[in-house]
Amino acid sequence: MNHLHMDIHLIVAVTIGGIAILNAALFWFMPCLTRRDLYFAVTVLPGFRDQFQGTSILRRYRIELILLSVLALAVFVAGFVWLGVGFVPAGRFIPVAASFIAFYRARLRVLPFAVQPTTIREAELLGHNRIVPGGWMAALGPFILLIACAVYLWFHGREISSRFTTANPPGWARSHWGAAGQPDGFGVYGLSVYLLSTAGILVALTLILYGLAHWVRPVYVSGPERVHELKFRRTVSAILLALEYYLAVQASWILLVPRRGDLATVGLVPLAFVFVLVVIVVLARLGQGGSRIPAGHDARVPTSAAPVGDRTPDRFWKLGIFYFNPDDSAVLIEKRFGLGYSLNFARPTAWIIVLLVLMAPLLQVLAHLMKGVRS
Amino acid sequence: MYKVDTTWSHTMLRIDLVSRVPVYEQIANGLRAELVSGKFSPGAKLPTVRTLAINLGVHHNTVAEAYRQLAKEGWLELRRHHGALVRERHRPHAGPDAMERFKRPLRELVAKGLADGLSPRSLAREMIEAARRLEGEPSS
Numbered sequence: 001m002n003h004l005h006m007d008i009h010l011i012v013a014v015t016i017g018g019i020a021i022l023n024a025a026l027f028w029f030m031p032c033l034t035r036r037d038l039y040f041a042v043t044v045l046p047g048f049r050d051q052f053q054g055t056s057i058l059r060r061y062r063i064e065l066i067l068l069s070v071l072a073l074a075v076f077v078a079g080f081v082w083l084g085v086g087f088v089p090a091g092r093f094i095p096v097a098a099s100f101i102a103f104y105r106a107r108l109r110v111l112p113f114a115v116q117p118t119t120i121r122e123a124e125l126l127g128h129n130r131i132v133p134g135g136w137m138a139a140l141g142p143f144i145l146l147i148a149c150a151v152y153l154w155f156h157g158r159e160i161s162s163r164f165t166t167a168n169p170p171g172w173a174r175s176h177w178g179a180a181g182q183p184d185g186f187g188v189y190g191l192s193v194y195l196l197s198t199a200g201i202l203v204a205l206t207l208i209l210y211g212l213a214h215w216v217r218p219v220y221v222s223g224p225e226r227v228h229e230l231k232f233r234r235t236v237s238a239i240l241l242a243l244e245y246y247l248a249v250q251a252s253w254i255l256l257v258p259r260r261g262d263l264a265t266v267g268l269v270p271l272a273f274v275f276v277l278v279v280i281v282v283l284a285r286l287g288q289g290g291s292r293i294p295a296g297h298d299a300r301v302p303t304s305a306a307p308v309g310d311r312t313p314d315r316f317w318k319l320g321i322f323y324f325n326p327d328d329s330a331v332l333i334e335k336r337f338g339l340g341y342s343l344n345f346a347r348p349t350a351w352i353i354v355l356l357v358l359m360a361p362l363l364q365v366l367a368h369l370m371k372g373v374r375s
Numbered sequence: 376m377y378k379v380d381t382t383w384s385h386t387m388l389r390i391d392l393v394s395r396v397p398v399y400e401q402i403a404n405g406l407r408a409e410l411v412s413g414k415f416s417p418g419a420k421l422p423t424v425r426t427l428a429i430n431l432g433v434h435h436n437t438v439a440e441a442y443r444q445l446a447k448e449g450w451l452e453l454r455r456h457h458g459a460l461v462r463e464r465h466r467p468h469a470g471p472d473a474m475e476r477f478k479r480p481l482r483e484l485v486a487k488g489l490a491d492g493l494s495p496r497s498l499a500r501e502m503i504e505a506a507r508r509l510e511g512e513p514s515s
Contacts, residue, residue, distance in 0.1 A: 119392040123430035125409065125422060126386045217429050221387055311432060329428035329435045 016076060016088070018273060020095040024069040026280060027099040030337060031058055031106075033284055035219075035291045037307035040107040041320030041336035043117045046307055053113060061106035065099060072098035100321075103337060107320045114314055118306040122221045132213055133238045139209060142202050142248035149252045150195050193367040197360035198251040204356035205244050207349075208332070208341075212237045215331035215349070216341065219289060219310055228290030235286060236340055239279050246275065283339040310334050386414050390431060398433055402441035410450050410461065412509045417463040421451065424458070 031039065036046045039054065040061075048054045072095045079087045079094075132139055212233055220226040286292060289310070312333065316325040323333050326346040335342045343350035386409060390401040409415060421427075424442060428435035442459050445451045449467075451459045488498050 121390050121392060121431045121433070123388045123422070123427055124386070125388055125406075126414075214426070215429060217432055221430075327434045328432050329425060330432065331429075 015273075016080075016092060017073070019092065020069060020073050020076070022273075022277070022280075023095045023099055024065060027065055027103065028062060029284065030103075031061070033292070033339065034288045034337060035309060037117075037309045038336050040103065040110045041314075041317055042107060042110040042114045043307055043309040043314055044110065044113055045115055048113060057106055057109045060109070061102055064105060065102040068098035068102050069095060104319065107337075116306060117309040117311060117313060121311060124218075124221045132209060133234060133241055138241060139206055139244070142244040143199075143206075145248040145252055146195065146199060146202065149255050153255060193363050194251070194255070197363045198247060200356050200359035200363070201247060202244055204353050204359075205240055205247075207353050207356070209237055209240050209244075211332045211349075211353075212240070212341070217311070217328075217330045217333070219308065219334070225290070228286065228292075230290070232283075232286045232288075232290030235282060239282070243275075246272075280339070288339055289334045310336065388427075388431070390433075392433075398431075399437045399440040399444070402427075402431070402438060403444045406441065406445060407448075407450065408509065410445070410464075415461040417461055419461045421459040421461065 031049070036049070037044060039049050040057070044054075049058070076087075076091045076094050079091050216233065218226060218229055220229060310333070312323065312325065312328070316328070317323055317336060320337060321335075321342070322345060323342055324345045328344055328346070331344055331347045331349045332341040333344050343353060345351070388402065388405040388409075390398055390405065392398065394401060396404075406421070415421070421442075422430070424435050424438045428438040431438070442451060442453060446453050446459070449464050450462060452462050453459050485495075485498055489495070
């Protein structure tokens with residue numbers, strides 16, 4: 001028993017420690033990955049980051065980031081020792097919160113140097129580059145897999161071994177096993193809850209995939225910037241599609257393995273960790289919005305003195321991370337500090353996506369409450 | 376990872392959000408210039424209201440207003456859920472007030488050009504060139 005507890009402690013410590021280090025490393029490099037005229041989510045002149053004020057703000061940000069990350073890790077370890085494994089779900093957000101504080105303080109230091117972005121907007125009238133990688137047939141794949149699983153379980157659900165179901169309430173499925181391969185208290189749902197919550201996430205991801213093709217405004221409509229921007233957008237689409245397949249395969253594995261024999265020990269957490277690492281490296285190589293133009297592809301010389309940024313005014317960015325602009329029809333918008341896209345929270349579609357993503361944990365919490373009532 | 380399309384058309388619409396000219400009018404003016412120059416043949420499809428609004432970063436009502444104005448002038452046919460189609464349009468006979476409507480903004484534009492130091496001759500030459508380009512005639 002002690003050995004098992006040691007194992008769990010070790011796994012949690014390594015996982016959370018790894019996530020915290022990865023998180024701090026990402027925040028360390030993030031200011032270098034954004035567009036040249038955006039600095040800590042503030043529109044600045046393109047050369048600002050190389051000037052004395054710019055480098056000094058970056059140095060201070062990195063010192064604070066290290067200190068706050070170490071402090072966050074210490075708080076996490078203390079909480080874990082004091083409250084046990086139950087502290088992990090909430091505690092894993094501590095390193096993220098620490099990094100955000102470092103970012104926010106740096107942003108406040110940059111704000112006095114903010115300049116107005118260009119007010120010129122351009123749109124291509126003929127060309128369209130709305131390609132979903134693999135086409136919509138590829139996007140349907142995860143749903144087909146999930147539906148196939150549901151149909152199979154509909155007919156064979158009763159044959160599932162007791163190791164994978166609970167006696168009370170009867171017929172509920174286990175989807176979480178501890179380090180020793182034994183089912184633990186986590187992840188006990190009705191099969192329909194598990195299928196529905198996975199389907200909800202898949203629908204949200206497909207909506208975002210559709211949005212990347214139709215609801216994103218290009219920052220540049222010509223030149224090498226546009227080519228790299230498109231490459232970035234397609235890479236993000238491919239990553240989303242890969243994530244959908246990963247989730248569908250994981251759900252199918254959890255649902256079908258009980259019918260196929262003993263559960264093989266599959267390290268899903270390390271697999272997810274590797275996936276995240278690969279995604280970060282691929283996106284970092286392109287730079288946010290494809291802004292890292294390789295040598296030899298000269299970037300376009302700006303036609304006006306005003307910086308282009310992402311062509312959104314600073315005032316619509318709340319805390320530098322939330323975009324809220326009712327006059328902008330775009331639903332997805334490039335993140336100013338981060339890799340990928342954010343939502344325009346002034347658009348109802350954005351809230352539908354948020355609700356779909358939240359559906360998974362909400363359904364699972366509801367299922368746990370119902371389990372309590374039934375037993 | 377993917378083959379990126381490096382070819383693009385130069386049929387581009389440009390607006391300035393802080394211009395004194397309302398945005399919907401800038402959009403209508405820009406589109407009209409493209410339509411007059413014949414870059415869109417009759418039956419061609421313009422971007423949908425939503426797409427153009429997203430690409431320009433404006434509210435879709437603004438683009439819809441510009442499309443409605445062009446439809447009223449006979450340039451576009453608006454179809455619900457199918458976007459805007461370019462219509463076959465013959466040059467109308469200029470009414471008595473057409474020249475008057477043209478003269479007013481022209482006077483302001485010429486005054487600005489002169490104030491910026493341009494010569495009357497270069498302004499006249501540029502205006503003839505612009506008309507020729509829009510009509511598809513070879514420029515001199």
